[in-house]
Amino acid sequence: MKERKGIERLIGMSSEVDQFIDRLREYRSNGSVSNPWRDWDRKYDTDEDAPIRRSNHLRAYLNARLNTAKALLIAEAPSYQGAKFSGIPMTCERTLLGLRRVSCADVVGETIKPQRTSRPEASNKQGVKEGGFCEPTAGYVWGHMADRPGLSKKIVLWNVFAFHPYKDTNRLKNRTPLKEEILSKGNRDVLEAFLRLFPDLPILAVGKISEQYLNNYLKEWGLGNKLSVARHPANGGGAKFRENFAKFSNTVGL
DSSP: OOOOTTOOOOOSSOHHHHHHHHHHHHOOOSSSEEOTTTOOOTTTBSSTTHHHHHHHHHHHHHHTTTTTOOEEEEESOOOTTTHHHHSSTTOOHHHHTTOSSSOHHHHHTTSOOOOOOBOGGGOSOHHHHHHOOOOHHHHHHHHHHHTSTTGGGTEEEEESSOSEEEETTEEEEEOOOOHHHHHSHHHHHHHHHHHHHSTTOOEEEESHHHHHHHHHHHHHHTOOOOEEEEOOSTTTTHHHHHHHHHHHHHHTTO
16 A cells, blocks of 8 residues: 555654564455554544554654663564554554553654544444553553553564454454464564564563464574563463563563
């Protein structure tokens, strides 16, 4: 999709981040996978410019951490309640818009004013209509960082599968990414580019799928990142995740 007139691309920042965003936006899938930074969801997005807004959210988020990042949190895949509409992994629209415990500046810095990209009519829940989607994982991740001022600028969030896998034809229903999707060249190229954007930083793998593939990739690519593991907060894992995240933060000196 070409960028439409009236939507400005952020300039004057890291060319490496720009190249990374361009690589993300090139990804296409023939299956039940959507690319939040390229694909316009006619039924659920506000308009055709939603992917560009999400790309700008991610660009600002990454640029705000290029010189401050000390660690990476890498989970499984984007959720429809999270990056599908915010454009930032493990970050929901309400977090992005400063409607939870962090400010907009905590997420994307001072360079842009983030906007919701989901239509209010995308859900019949009043909270979604008024403030956008709310992701439980985002609540755990950003909640922990909110308790430790300055921590959010030291951590960069990502997923071992960068794109949103949905179930059947329902784009508002998540599924686990398939092995072949994670191992696909397009996704591998994106993950390697992300790791080289933030080289040699310790990683907290969130969940077993992230742990499994990151261990293999780090060895294959000869990267020296030290890998720790956290229980995924979904399905009753919230308390253990908080414990693992706190231990990781203390261990790597955050």
